[in-house]
Amino acid sequence: MSHHESNARGHDGRMVDRMLFFSDAVFAIVLTIMVLELHAPVVEHFANERAGSAELWDGVAHLGRLLFAYGVSFALVGMWWSIHMRVTRLLTAFDWPTATMNLVFLFTVSMAPFASSVLGENLRLGAAWQIYWGVNAATSVALTVMMLVVSRGGGKLLVGGMAGRERFARLLQAIGPGVGFSVGVYLAGIGEVQLSQWCWIFILPVMFLARLVWNPKKSVVE
Numbered sequence: 001m002s003h004h005e006s007n008a009r010g011h012d013g014r015m016v017d018r019m020l021f022f023s024d025a026v027f028a029i030v031l032t033i034m035v036l037e038l039h040a041p042v043v044e045h046f047a048n049e050r051a052g053s054a055e056l057w058d059g060v061a062h063l064g065r066l067l068f069a070y071g072v073s074f075a076l077v078g079m080w081w082s083i084h085m086r087v088t089r090l091l092t093a094f095d096w097p098t099a100t101m102n103l104v105f106l107f108t109v110s111m112a113p114f115a116s117s118v119l120g121e122n123l124r125l126g127a128a129w130q131i132y133w134g135v136n137a138a139t140s141v142a143l144t145v146m147m148l149v150v151s152r153g154g155g156k157l158l159v160g161g162m163a164g165r166e167r168f169a170r171l172l173q174a175i176g177p178g179v180g181f182s183v184g185v186y187l188a189g190i191g192e193v194q195l196s197q198w199c200w201i202f203i204l205p206v207m208f209l210a211r212l213v214w215n216p217k218k219s220v221v222e
Contacts, residue, residue, distance in 0.1 A: 012092070012093045012094045015094035016088075016091045016092075016093070016094045019088075019094065019098075019099055019102060020088055020089075020091075023084065023088070023102060023106060024081075026106045026109065026110060027077065027080075027081050027109065029110075030077055030109055030110055030112050030113060031074065031077060033113040034070055034073055034074065034077075034112065034113045034116050035070065037066065037070070037113065037116070037117055037120075038063065038066055038067065038070060039063075040063070041056055041058075041059025041060055041062070041063055042059070043055045043056045043059070065120050065121075065123045066117075066120035066121075067120075068120070068123070069116045069117070069119040069120035069123070069132075070116060070120070072116075072119075073112050073113075073115070073116035073119075076112070076136055076177075077109065077112055079177070080109055080139055080143065083143060083173060083174060084105070084143065084146075087147060087150055087151075087158075087170060088102075088150070090158040090159045090160075090162075091150070091157055091158060092157060092158060092159055093156075093157045095157065097149050098146070098149055098150055098157065101142070101145055101146040101149045101150075102146060104142050104145070104146070105139065105142040105143050105146050107142075108135065108138045108139040108142045109139055111135045111138075111139075112135065112136075112139075114135075115131055115132045115134075115135040115136070116132070118131050118132065119131070119132040124193065125193070126188040126189065126191055126192075126193045126196070127188070129184060129185075129188035129193060129196045129197065130185050130188045130189055130196075133181040133182075133184035133185045133188065133196065133199060134181070134185050136177065136178075136181045137177075137178045137181035137182050137184075137185060139177075139178075140174060140175055140176075140177045140178025140179075140181060141175070141178050143174045144171060144174040144175040144178065146174075147167075147170055147171050147174045148171070150162075151163075151167045151170070151171075155167065165213050165214045166214045168213055168214070169210040169211070169213040169214030170210075170214075172206055172207070172209060172210035172213065173207065173210045175206070176203050176206030176207050176210065177200075177203050179202055179203065179206055180199045180200050180201070180202035180203035180206075181199060183196075183199045183202050184196040184197075184199030184200075187199060
């Protein structure tokens with residue numbers, strides 16, 4: 001992930017930029033850890049070429065599950081980074097409540113490699129999907145709380161402020177994924193593993209509602 005700079009200047013600017021550089025570093029490390037979990041299958045001992053090939057294909061099939069989990073996790077981490085960036089780049093001032101919530105948010109993001117590994121190794125188990133969707137639901141909640149902190153007081157920390165429809169829309173964008181992932185946790189918990197894999201569909205109407213509430217073209221970001 002490339003870094004992004006804020007609109008803050010002076011001492012606050014340095015503090016905000018340090019916070020954002022640190023955040024980008026965490027995102028980059030998370031993605032690096034996830035890809036390091038992917039190891040090429042190695043066949044060391046086999047009776048003949050056919051047996052060796054069969055064992056290799058078994059290894060590739062297992063790696064396919066890990067690749068699936070990695071691909072989904074990469075997309076989700078990218079989504080969290082994008083939503084996080086769109087608001088934090090508007091910061092004009094630094095304060096510790098925002099920095100604290102940013103750390104809480106990053107903590108949940110840092111759990112992505114663990115959740116991805118659990119899912120990749122146990123793709124058919126409902127508990128694995130509960131853990132996976134649960135971690136991402138926690139990330140959504142942390143991001144929503146961070147949005148509330150950043151936009152408090154009419155968005156006094158942000159360029160142009162933030163209130164009313166825009167604030168509500170951005171909060172919907174942050175909590176929308178959490179709604180879908182919470183549904184996924186519930187479905188996996190009652191044994192509907194296949195249905196839980198489609199929980200992301202519930203995110204779409206929330207995101208659509210956010211766009212209806214607030215037209216991004218009027219934002220200084222979009």
